[in-house]
Amino acid sequence: MKILVLGGAGYIGSHTVYELIDAGEDVVIIDNLETGYKEAVHPKAKFYQGDLRDRAFVDSVLDQETGIDAVIHFAANSLVGESMTDPLKYYDNNLCGTKTMLESMVAHGIDKIVFSSTAATYGEPEKTPILETDRTEPTNTYGETKLSMEKMFKWVGRAHGLRFVSLRYFNACGAHKSGEIGEAHNPETHLIPLILQVPNGKREAISIFGTDYPTKDGTCVRDYIHVTDLAQAHILAVKYLMERK
Numbered sequence: 089m090k091i092l093v094l095g096g097a098g099y100i101g102s103h104t105v106y107e108l109i110d111a112g113e114d115v116v117i118i119d120n121l122e123t124g125y126k127e128a129v130h131p132k133a134k135f136y137q138g139d140l141r142d143r144a145f146v147d148s149v150l151d152q153e154t155g156i157d158a159v160i161h162f163a164a165n166s167l168v169g170e171s172m173t174d175p176l177k178y179y180d181n182n183l184c185g186t187k188t189m190l191e192s193m194v195a196h197g198i199d200k201i202v203f204s205s206t207a208a209t210y211g212e213p214e215k216t217p218i219l220e221t222d223r224t225e226p227t228n229t230y231g232e233t234k235l236s237m238e239k240m241f242k243w244v245g246r247a248h249g250l251r252f253v254s255l256r257y258f259n260a261c262g263a264h265k266s267g268e269i270g271e272a273h274n275p276e277t278h279l280i281p282l283i284l285q286v287p288n289g290k291r292e293a294i295s296i297f298g299t300d301y302p303t304k305d306g307t308c309v310r311d312y313i314h315v316t317d318l319a320q321a322h323i324l325a326v327k328y329l330m331e332r333k
């Protein structure tokens with residue numbers, strides 16, 4: 089397969105590229121390196137640096153890279169807190185980037201996309217575990233933009249035959265077994281990299297937030313999935329789209 093990975097230099101994207109290449113697939117990456125890292129790009133992937141909101145750039149990549157079977161979309165801003173203080177940044181990057189990308193995909197006859205969505209599309213769960221049929225009522229701009237992106241896929245699917253899978257996962261963690269790539273954000277806000285800064289001597293201590301969770305001291309509860317498991321889930325979703333017409 090030939091797979092275009094949007095955001096393939098980011099945390100989950102770069103791990104997915106590693107899994108795809110290990111499985112012998114051809115990989116093309118688009119990433120603007122706003123939050124991704126050039127060093128996280130697998131040396132065997134074809135890399136194009138640019139922004140999804142730039143239609144001429146996206147068209148030029150798709151003109152050159154013929155034969156793309158499917159797209160995996162990780163290219164988005166993803167900080168919940170920032171999305172509340174700067175909502176329009178999230179509308180602009182997450183929604184406008186996806187809109188331009190979809191225009192170009194439709195024009196180039198690419199009809200499959202696997203989407204890195206989020207559990208934040210559900211908002212406050214009424215019960216756990218959350219079922220995918222549960223009500224979606226995001227409580228932050230980040231989750232709202234991801235839900236809107238899903239809806240774009242749905243309506244573009246009705247009009248132009250696009251087929252998609254959205255994976256609404258919660259927190260990812262871990263690093264590639266080779267140690268070549270891992271998780272890093274700048275500034276770092278994510279819990280696990282922050283914890284690791286303590287034994288690495290980069291930080292004195294960290295605080296675990298939360299006072300009213302059902303834990304001994306009320307600190308927060310999160311579910312985690314290993315990033316390599318998540319990467320493989322994206323590949324299984326691509327295969328599902330390839331095999332089921």
Ligand SMILES: O=c1ccn([C@@H]2O[C@H](COP(=O)(O)OP(=O)(O)O[C@H]3O[C@H](CO)[C@H](O)[C@H](O)[C@H]3O)[C@@H](O)[C@H]2O)c(=O)[nH]1
Binds near residue numbers: 166277310
């Ligand atoms: O110093 C810290 C930093 C974080 N936390 C807590 O640790 C948990 C995890 O926080 P992260 O910042 O690592 O991740 P988030 O849960 O905020 O965000 C993750 O889940 C979101 C969905 O809710 C989005 O998908 C987002 O992209 C993804 O990183 C939270 O309860 C947070 O409050 C601390 O206790 N101390």
